[in-house]
């Protein structure tokens with residue numbers, strides 16, 4: 482009896498270690514293309530069925546603690562909900578205005594940053610960083626803070642960044658950067674966040690104004706960091722996956738940019754795993770879930786569920802030609818917490834993919850590694866070559 486209990490503990494430890502090594506492979510193996518909800522050997526309660534995923538994320542029955550990953554901070558969930566909604570809406574408005582104002586500059590930016598050769602996935606993140614520079618941090622913010630934002634991108638946002646810097650140097654840097662962000666948050670609060678302007682100048686103004694005067698400045702700074710990860714990180718990685726897949730499947734390069742982007746987000750959803758905590762004991766697709774469980778919705782598996790997708794593991798942009806009513810596709814989440822930036826993100830990605838595949842001949846050479854797995858699912862390293870079609874009409 483004692484021995485079997487010990488064996489169970491060892492198995493659990495081994496499974497937890499295997500999960501830590503490669504969570505995607507571990508979960509895909511347990512899933513086996515058939516399961517909707519199961520208790521994983523790693524200890525989590527896993528969800529790969531679209532209906533169960535909607536139940537968890539939509540939380541219509543109030544069976545889960547109400548939250549979203551975006552507003553999670555080290556000291557708890559930023560709130561109240563009304564402030565979360567205001568902040569999401571204001572950020573979307575700011576990004577929309579910026580994208581409209583700078584849309585005509587995209588072809589130049591693609592030529593300047595991606596041609597003739599670029600190293601990915603960093604190239605995608607840095608291109609988004611440059612295109613959105615002024616709304617990430619307005620030009621008149623302190624130079625030191627601009628430097629800190631560049632440092633955060635280099636040390637925490639780019640794929641593999643965490644492995645390139647020691648834990649101690651990251652900790653020291655984080656303290657300094659957070660200190661600068663908190664100081665700027667307090668300064669903007671005392672002068673009014675949008676001094677001299679009717680609209681927020683940048684995403685820090687959005688967070689400061691939406692949070693109100695009594696919010697913890699540390700939490701406001703973390704909400705700002707979520708914006709940095711969502712824009713430079715998530716949009717950059719989604720661009721990277723779209724370029725990688727279009728380039729490694731040349732026959733699809735003439736497909737609609739919107740199909741390419743959707744299909745890339747289906748196969749490789751950048752936000753691939755959501756954690757939720759049940760607020761009470763209840764049945765989730767015949768599995769009992771309770772407040773001690775960590776429920777993980779794995780979008781990577783939802784998006785490849787064989788009961789919902791034909792050729793689930795293949796890149797088939799054309800599947801999006803028929804307007805889909807696809808309950809197994811939720812790259813921007815589902816329910817009240819679904820992404821505030823989804824529509825602006827899609828239009829930017831589609832514009833970029835249109836330029837890259839229509840104006841340029843694209844060829845991609847993988848560098849040999851696999852996807853980068855962290856809180857976001859980032860593409861593997863690869864090199865992209867872009868040659869302008871007008872200059873080389875005979876290529877391809």
Ligand code: HEM
Pocket residue numbers: 538548549550551552565566568569572573576708711712715716719751752755812813814815817818819820821822823826
């Ligand atoms: C490819 C890019 C992006 C992806 C894949 C993405 C994905 C997501 C997902 C899956 C959620 C739901 C999280 C959850 O339920 O726990 C979410 C929430 C959110 N996203 Fe995005 N996002 C992206 C870009 C953006 C951008 C550019 C913004 C800036 C406006 C943004 C703002 C937000 C906000 C404010 C929320 C929280 C919504 C709420 O709780 O009410 N996201 N995002």
